[in-house]
Amino acid sequence: MKLEDLRRIREKAEKEMKLREGKARIKIVVGMGTSGIAAGAREVLKVFLEEVEKRDLKDVIVTQTGEKGLASHEPVVEIHEEGKPVIVYGNVTPELVRRIVAEHIVNGNPVSDYVIEVRE
Amino acid sequence: MPKRLDVLICSGAACISNNSQLIRKKLEEVITKEGLQEEVAIIETGCMGPCELGPVMLVYPDGSFYIRLKEDDVEEIVKEHFLKGRPVRRLLWETPEARKIAEEKKQIPFFEKQFKIALANCGKIDPENIEEYIATGGYEALGKVLTEMKPEEVIDEIIKSGLRGRGGAGFPTGLKWKFTREVQSDEKYVICNADEGDPGAFMDRAILEGDPHSVLEGMAIAAYAIGAKQGYIYVRAEYPLAVKRLEVAIKQARKYGLLGKNIFETGFDFDVELRMGAGAFVCGEETALIASIEGKRGQPRPKPPYPAQSGLWGKPTLINNVETLANVRHIILNGASWFSSIGTEKSKGTKVFALSGKVVNTGLVEVPMGITLRELVFDIGGGVPNGKRFKAVQIGGPSGGCVPEEYLDTPVDYESLKELGTIMGSGGLIVLDEDDCMVNIAKFFLEFTMEESCGQCVPCRVGLKQMYDILDKITKGEGRVEDIELLEKLGKEIQTTSLCGLGQSAPNPVLSTIRYFREEYMEHIKEEKCRAGVCQFKKKEKLETVIEKIKDII
């Protein structure tokens, strides 16, 4: 691969990460470092996948990421939506996942009590 | 870069229905009009609490709590408060409850006192997808190095940046690369030391799990600089997820031609293999690590010769820590002067710390060198929970020491910490409160190093056990006044005569606690008193006997 090829991959990947390709309206990112997993992130990821499939939400993708660093608030989940600030939830449990999907993902109302950060 | 003012606007459901979004828009307009965009950060938060008083706004660092905001108030607040520093009193809620909320909200690390370089991608990308790494500029630095720079130029850049080893010793990285380059040999090796064994340290684990390619890229750049073709990452077996993520990353990098032969068609070959540890802390020491990779018992050997001259299989070997390597690509892309503009005169760049123990926000923080311990523990860490009093912060793991309250305003850098009798270490910071006994903590760290000793040299094998026995007696109320001097004497001897770093630094926690908490030792010895209530004197039951008793009952 030449350096120019790397740059081409970069451009394409940047676009995909920004949801501009229209592949997804919402991206759910679950922190899956060992701290998150030790606090229950695998269950959280599982329930997100179940809920998204149950409701047949075709424009929502669920992915994972490494450890952001806020161990005391693990499991941590970020909701990325095109055109809106990123909403970060902390201390997420399987019950909270169901609320997030119902209230935030489907109806657009973040579950404020569990939001720990909002960033551009 | 950190902003002068942080303005938190509540975007909980109630405030939104009360037009907090309009307030926010107006705020942005007026701030831009007054030219304050670089100085004021606007952050939206979840519900802050007093919904009937909304829309609300919190301004830091002063903690002013504005309530019942209207669009018309915004201009006055920006001009009087943000520009002239005079909060608009008639709009403030000045009650104990307001102050409590302001304190609570401060505990969640919104503020950009953090500055992420090594952790830049952790929590932002999917570590099992190489294209996301590439999207953040991944492998650009390697491309630049291979196509535009000579190996000597790469080394110069790293030297100029002032990067020092992040594994604990703080040796100038660029110099290490230079020494390894200068040795003539047909084969050289680059090793990434991922045997993060310090109790309380998990920075490397987060980087390996969250951004493994940054380590691979750092190794490749180092290999080009010193003239190596093969690299190894030595990971401790207690990190199975890190092992998995690295395996995936190596496979993907090979698939994309970023590892292997003829990278970027420049004729440069470099490949990486994983090697696993098996539960031996001492293998974090360079020469022990090398012995372990070679298939031997992981026992250190005397230095010189240093690995740069004679390392893996006798060949010149460069060993660098995970965090050190993760910094490399940023230095290449942004330049040495950018990196050296961060931090202090002798400690450049940032450091990742792992906060644990009696602190509200546990986890990882990356901060510029030179930040004070107080800022780390109280501002970013959120202080000690449950209303307890801070006692000390243990830095540097089993090789480090404790810092009491009087020295909290010490800047965090290699030299200042050494003067206090501790070391920077790998970055583990354990916060202790009034319920923790300093003698017990010292004993705990010593027990660890004693068990992990490889057994080769007498000072460590025998000396540490002697120190441990004395400490054990003190915690049981059987200590004598002469024991303190004996511990100090023994400790200094072990420091100067041990064969490797493990033994040389093992007495540090004991010597440091004696230095700052001598009264506690005296209380244990003379009064059989443990002010933290931890040590049980009359009938101290060992864990084993209690478990035996439980077994009998069952």
Added chain:
Amino acid sequence: MKREEILKKYTPELENILFILHDLQDNNPQHYLSKEDLQAVADYLNVPYSYVHGVATFYSMFSLKPRGKYIIRVCESPACHLMGSSSVIYELAKLLGIGIGETTPDGLFTLELSSCLGVCGVAPAVMINDEVYGNLTPEKIRQIIEEKRREK
């Protein structure tokens, strides 16, 4: 997998000894290295038995004694210690009726102490085989053990 098959996965070089020992141990339902295992490794790598024994006993993750299906490693490092690892150990000893370094009579669980697991932010923590569990309370431990008993 049989012992010979495992050995053949690696070239007979000394540098592969840790991989081989890990692999042999992980493939043994009792998670340990037997005398026959060590002898086979010695033969394969062409070194004395005592050499292999020396390496296997140097590293704390290898066991020469049979262990259970689930190896429970409780972190007893300072951060976990401060946050209550002793009560985790008591709870497990009570639940399983065994001491440290011992295996339950049904061969399911072995209780061991471990050095730092690197999840100090969610202390106290334990590692069961390859999985890490943090933010432990006596209640959570009971749930985890129940879960493992059911998985059997």
